[in-house]
Amino acid sequence: MSIDLSQFFEVFFEESLEGLDAMEAELLNLEPGNEDMETINTIFRAAHSIKGGSGTFGFTSVSDFTHVLETLLDQIRDGQRALTAEHVNLLLKSVDCLRGMLAALQAEQEPDLTEADEIRKRFEVILGLSEDIDSTNSDTPETQSENTYQIDFKPHPHLFKTGNEPLYMISELAELGELETQAFYDAIPDIDSLHAEECFLAWRFFLTTSKPESAISEIFEWVEDDADIDIVLCGGLFESDLSNDEDSTPSVPVSTESESRLETSEPESKAVTSNVTNAPVVKKAEAKKPSDSSATSIRVGIDKVDSLINMVGELVITQAMLSQIGEQEITESTITALQEGLAQLAHNTRDLQENVMRIRMLPISFVFSRFPRLVRDTSQKLGKQVELKLLGEQTELDKTVMEKISDPMVHLVRNSLDHGLETPEQRIAAGKDPVGTVTLNAFHQGGNIVIEIMDDGQGLNTEKIRSKAIANGLIQETDELSPDEINELIFMPGFSTADEVSDISGRGVGMDVVRRNIQALNGSVEVASAPGVGSTFTIRLPLTLAILDGQLVKVAQHTYIIPLISIVESLQIDISKVSRVGKDLDVLRLRDEYIPILRLYDIFNHDGAIEELDKTLLVVVESDNHKVGLLVDDLLAQQQVVIKSLEANYQKVDGISGATILGDGRVSLIIDISGLIKLSGLKRPGSQDLIVEQNAVGGAA
Amino acid sequence: MSEQAEQNQQLILEGQHDENQYLTFMMAGEEYGMNILAVQEIRGWEDVTAIPNSPSFVKGAINLRGTIVPIIDLRLRFGIADNEYGPLTVVIVVAVEINGQNKVMGIVVDAVSDVYSISEEQAKDVPDFQDSDNAEFVHGLVNVGEKMVVLLNLESVLNLE
Numbered sequence: 035m036s037i038d039l040s041q042f043f044e045v046f047f048e049e050s051l052e053g054l055d056a057m058e059a060e061l062l063n064l065e066p067g068n069e070d071m072e073t074i075n076t077i078f079r080a081a082h083s084i085k086g087g088s089g090t091f092g093f094t095s096v097s098d099f100t101h102v103l104e105t106l107l108d109q110i111r112d113g114q115r116a117l118t119a120e121h122v123n124l125l126l127k128s129v130d131c132l133r134g135m136l137a138a139l140q141a142e143q144e145p146d147l148t149e150a151d152e153i154r155k156r157f158e159v160i161l162g163l164s165e166d167i168d169s170t171n172s173d174t175p176e177t178q179s180e181n182t183y184q185i186d187f188k189p190h191p192h193l194f195k196t197g198n199e200p201l202y203m204i205s206e207l208a209e210l211g212e213l214e215t216q217a218f219y220d221a222i223p224d225i226d227s228l229h230a231e232e233c234f235l236a237w238r239f240f241l242t243t244s245k246p247e248s249a250i251s252e253i254f255e256w257v258e259d260d261a262d263i264d265i266v267l268c269g270g271l272f273e274s275d276l277s278n279d280e281d282s283t284p285s286v287p288v289s290t291e292s293e294s295r296l297e298t299s300e301p302e303s304k305a306v307t308s309n310v311t312n313a314p315v316v317k318k319a320e321a322k323k324p325s326d327s328s329a330t331s332i333r334v335g336i337d338k339v340d341s342l343i344n345m346v347g348e349l350v351i352t353q354a355m356l357s358q359i360g361e362q363e364i365t366e367s368t369i370t371a372l373q374e375g376l377a378q379l380a381h382n383t384r385d386l387q388e389n390v391m392r393i394r395m396l397p398i399s400f401v402f403s404r405f406p407r408l409v410r411d412t413s414q415k416l417g418k419q420v421e422l423k424l425l426g427e428q429t430e431l432d433k434t435v436m437e438k439i440s441d442p443m444v445h446l447v448r449n450s451l452d453h454g455l456e457t458p459e460q461r462i463a464a465g466k467d468p469v470g471t472v473t474l475n476a477f478h479q480g481g482n483i484v485i486e487i488m489d490d491g492q493g494l495n496t497e498k499i500r501s502k503a504i505a506n507g508l509i510q511e512t513d514e515l516s517p518d519e520i521n522e523l524i525f526m527p528g529f530s531t532a533d534e535v536s537d538i539s540g541r542g543v544g545m546d547v548v549r550r551n552i553q554a555l556n557g558s559v560e561v562a563s564a565p566g567v568g569s570t571f572t573i574r575l576p577l578t579l580a581i582l583d584g585q586l587v588k589v590a591q592h593t594y595i596i597p598l599i600s601i602v603e604s605l606q607i608d609i610s611k612v613s614r615v616g617k618d619l620d621v622l623r624l625r626d627e628y629i630p631i632l633r634l635y636d637i638f639n640h641d642g643a644i645e646e647l648d649k650t651l652l653v654v655v656e657s658d659n660h661k662v663g664l665l666v667d668d669l670l671a672q673q674q675v676v677i678k679s680l681e682a683n684y685q686k687v688d689g690i691s692g693a694t695i696l697g698d699g700r701v702s703l704i705i706d707i708s709g710l711i712k713l714s715g716l717k718r719p720g721s722q723d724l725i726v727e728q729n730a731v732g733g734a735a
Numbered sequence: 736m737s738e739q740a741e742q743n744q745q746l747i748l749e750g751q752h753d754e755n756q757y758l759t760f761m762m763a764g765e766e767y768g769m770n771i772l773a774v775q776e777i778r779g780w781e782d783v784t785a786i787p788n789s790p791s792f793v794k795g796a797i798n799l800r801g802t803i804v805p806i807i808d809l810r811l812r813f814g815i816a817d818n819e820y821g822p823l824t825v826v827i828v829v830a831v832e833i834n835g836q837n838k839v840m841g842i843v844v845d846a847v848s849d850v851y852s853i854s855e856e857q858a859k860d861v862p863d864f865q866d867s868d869n870a871e872f873v874h875g876l877v878n879v880g881e882k883m884v885v886l887l888n889l890e891s892v893l894n895l896e
Contacts, residue, residue: 592785638787680786683838684796684805685895687786693796693803701784701796701803713788 046087047140048331050096051133053080055403058129061122062406069110069117077125078107084132096135099150102157103128109161121160126407128153180211180244181267187254188236189261195231198257204237206253211243332433334393342389349382387674391581394434398476398485399427401440405447405474412451419458419469420451426476431483435555435575439485442548442559446487446571447472449545454491454569464566466490482557482599485573494563496520503529521561525549556691558708582677584694584704586670587653589634590643594666595675595694595704602654602661604669607631609648619716622652622663629654629663632714634705637689643667657707662716664705673697677704689713754852759884760827760844763815767844768851768877768886773829775839777847780824790895794843799828806841812892813869818845831889840893851884853877858886 057080060073081104088096103125109115131153135145185207189200207213218236222228241250247265254263356375362368402424413420431439455461455470462468473488496517503509503523515523523529525545552559556576563569576582576599584595585604611623612631620631631652635643644650644667652663675694680687680703691706757768783795783806792811796803806826810817818824826841858875874888 640785640787678801678803680796680803683803683840684786684793688788690787693784695798695801695803699798700782701798703784703786703796 043091043140044331046091047136050084050087050136053084054129054133054136056080058126058407059403061126061129062410064117064122071111074107074111074117078104078111081107093135093139095145095147095150096132096139099128099132099135099154102154102161106157106161124153124156124160128157180242182240182242183247183250184264184266185239185241185250186236186264186266187239187261188263189233189257191229191232191234193233193257193260196257196260198260200233200235200237203253203257204239207239207241207250210245210249211241213242214240216240332394332396338389338393342386342393345382345386345389349379349386352378352382384674387581391432392430394432395430396433396436397428397430398436398483399424401436401443402427402474402476404440404444408444408447409451409472412448416451417457418451418455420455421469421471423471423473425473429476429478429483431575435483438551438555439557439573439575442551442573443474443485443487445545445548446573447474450487450489450491450569450571454489454493456492460492464492479574482574482576485575487571487573488568489570490568493565493567493569494521494524494561495565499523518562521563524561525559556706581674582704583672584675585653585672586696586702587634587664587666588668588670589638589666590640592638592640593670593696593700593702594634595702596653596655596664597691597704597707598672600655600657600707602656604651604653607647607650607652612647620647624654624663627661629661630716631663631665632710632716633665635665637710637714655707657711660711660716662707662711662714664710675702675704754854757851757853757884757886758827759848759851760825761846761848762809762813762844763818766848766882766884767809768853768884769827769829769889771850773831773889775828775830778826778828778841779822780820780826780843793895797826797841799839799841802839804828804839804841806843807893808843809892810843810845813872829889829893831893833890833894834896838893842892851877851879853879853884853886 057077060077060080063070063073064077081100085097085100085104088094088100106115106121106125110117110121128150131149135147135150138145187200187203189198193200204213204215216238218238219234221234221236223234228234243249247267250265251263254261257263352375356372356379359368359372359375405424406422409420409422450472455472456464456466458468461470471488471490473486475486475488477484499520500509500515500523503520503526504511506529508523508526508529509515525548529545549559552573552575558574560572560574561569562572583598585598585601587594587596605624607622612620613623615621615630622629622631629652631647633643633645635641635645647665650665650667651669653666653669654661654663675696677692678694680690680693687703689706689710689712690703691709692704693701694704696702756771758771758774759766759768761767781797783797785795786793786805789795792808794806794808796805798804808817820843823846824843825847826843827847828839828841830837830839832838858877871891872888874886877884877886
């Protein structure tokens with residue numbers, strides 16, 4: 035048996051998709067008339083590898099398609115042909131088309147070749163090849179029109195004896211265009227009277243082709259005398275429903291059995307069916323679930339792996355040292371050695387952990403790289419001139435986070451292009467450069483990664499948003515809202531200000547989904563906007579979803595974990611600076627700010643906690659620009675905790691982002707600060723002013 | 736864990752024509768049964784970590800070899816007066832599929848009793864408890880010797896929504 039190549043399919047798909055990404059990126063860099071040879075070479079190499087790989091794995095549709103593409107690139111590379119903008123557009127289109135084909139193959143479906151064929155024809159026209167390929171046909175591509183022929187083919191029983199094989203004819207037919215085959219096997223006698231050298235089968239084909247009828251009759255030229263052949267033009271429409279023209283061919287016994295039943299009838303017909311399936315015939319792929327590609331592999335630099343191996347080596351040494359100490363008698367000196375060993379172990383573990391995490395980190399350029407194309411296509415469609423700037427492409431973030439952030443980002447960028455940026459005329463009228471700028475910027479800030487999407491367009495139209503929100507019933511006519519609060523409204527469900535629904539944005543299912551997706555990653559998204567100057571969307575995300583630095587706190591007899599990243603400071607409360615606002619909200623004046631005090635035991639409904647403010651500790655935390663103080667009984671240790679899902683076996687708990695297991699094996703819950711603020715009801719009408727005031731302080735700082 | 740649950744599910748499906756084995760346990764003097772294939776393990780009672788603002792019958796969560804598993808007190812779930820936890824108090828860890836998700840949960844019961852083979856036909860129809868909140872929890876009633884055993888519908892007992 036031959037080697038099972040399918041085990042390498044995944045690698046091939048991955049490499050090919052990477053190759054396509056590279057091709058796309060390089061194509062966007064190409065400037066016709068001033069092209070860089072190295073760029074052309076890179077594109078050529080990528081196309082060549084895809085062709086080679088697909089050929090090896092038997093994906094002929096892909097390799098045939100890439101072949102034409104490669105030919106063109108080769109000519110450009112050799113200077114035989116000058117690169118034009120049309121070439122670039124066509125090449126970009128073929129990248130998309132190849133992606134589609136690969137995706138279909140990956141899902142084990144037959145790729146849809148209509149688009150590929152069309153692109154291929156255009157390539158062939160450019161290359162001047164179309165004449166050679168259509169040797170039987172002098173039609174120029176412009177005048178080519180497709181016709182569907184119904185061909186009834188009923189060989190006489192002695193066909194095989196004349197040395198003819200229907201299978202070859204069928205494959206030849208399939209090469210002419212789209213072929214649908216139907217076989218009739220009613221004439222097959224039962225096994226006793228079956229004669230192996232006689233042909234009992236008959237076929238009906240529906241061929242959609244641009245070739246003339248003569249090309250079809252040519253195929254059957256040799257068997258004209260040994261079979262009944264009837265070629266009828268069905269017109270341009272492809273009719274596969276047999277019942278429509280049942281009467282036209284009374285010579286053939288009609289059967290409406292499907293192909294699949296055929297396979298059981300006779301080896302002969304089996305060969306036919308399988309062969310036809312392999313031929314480049316468009317088959318509607320069955321509604322098959324697309325394979326989940328989220329569980330793909332990741333590529334890791336060898337240096338990262340090497341450093342891991344080093345660390346594991348050190349870990350093994352430490353372990354050996356510790357077990358040696360364990361075998362000795364316990365004395366003062368062994369205890370000191372033990373402590374040293376444990377310290378080393380802690381050090382090793384942390385290093386190892388950091389490095390393992392680093393394996394999952396990839397530069398954000400993986401996400402950014404799709405935007406040049408997006409911006410190019412979208413701006414062309416909108417008739418706007420846009421320059422895209424990418425900053426901080428090497429900023430690393432977790433692969434899972436990266437996969438999930440890409441769609442929200444696409445949405446935000448499209449929004450900026452569609453709603454944010456003005457048309458060149460409007461920009462000139464406003465005294466701006468006709469070319470608008472969209473900037474994507476990524477950087478690390480604390481344990482977060484910050485991604486900014488900036489445009490220098492018209493900014494958010496607060497008046498329009500306000501009236502729209504009133505029309506949609508999101509706010510009341512009488513509500514007094516600050517510009518920032520109005521801008522926040524765009525994240526509300528069912529909100530869209532686009533006057534017309536375009537295919538780019540404006541279906542009103544946008545921003546709330548963006549926000550929800552980002553919040554699902556424990557992140558946040560904010561918008562800042564100035565009329566006429568532009569708007570900036572800021573996405574904040576945690577670097578990783580797996581581990582966080584936590585502060586253990588005691589509330590009554592319970593231990594909770596506050597993410598260290600959100601803690602501003604911890605302090606003892608100076609009771610003289612506490613004042614009561616409203617019914618039950620205490621506020622601490624801390625330097626220039628008012629910090630609302632949230633009693634954790636109250637929010638979590640725990641009995642037995644210390645209630646006197648001066649006997650407890652206050653942990654000041656910040657989330658979404660709100661500062662609040664959390665009242666706890668005591669501060670315990672700080673440690674790194676592995677985040678475990680509480681939802682996996684239970685359900686979402688408000689104010690809790692997850693759980694972890696402490697050193698003693700007990701479960702401890704991790705506090706979700708923004709959820710906690712919501713849970714505490716701090717945003718209810720009575721205390722709204724407080725938050726607004728805080729916002730102002732936070733914004734000024 | 737989920738593989739295990741899937742396997743269990745498979746076995747449950749296969750066993751449907753035939754007899755099913757039920758693990759029974761005591762609660763407030765009554766004997767209840769659950770399909771034994773859903774049972775993962777039986778543990779003694781241990782201290783749990785409280786989950787804030789959860790229903791009273793959710794006692795909290797424990798660490799089961801690295802997985803966070805919620806613990807549910809069946810007495811409180813059924814609205815029976817709660818009991819002091821003693822040396823016989825056990826936690827039955829079960830894997831069930833709720834809304835298409837495999838969940839592992841612990842159930843606190845007074846004591847584990849026995850294992851019976853019961854065919855599906857034997858499980859008598861649920862009497863009409865229209866007024867009772869607990870009707871949805873009961874899969875059927877069955878007589879074993881002189882005793883009556885209440886077979887539980889674990890999916891609805893553990894569906895907290």
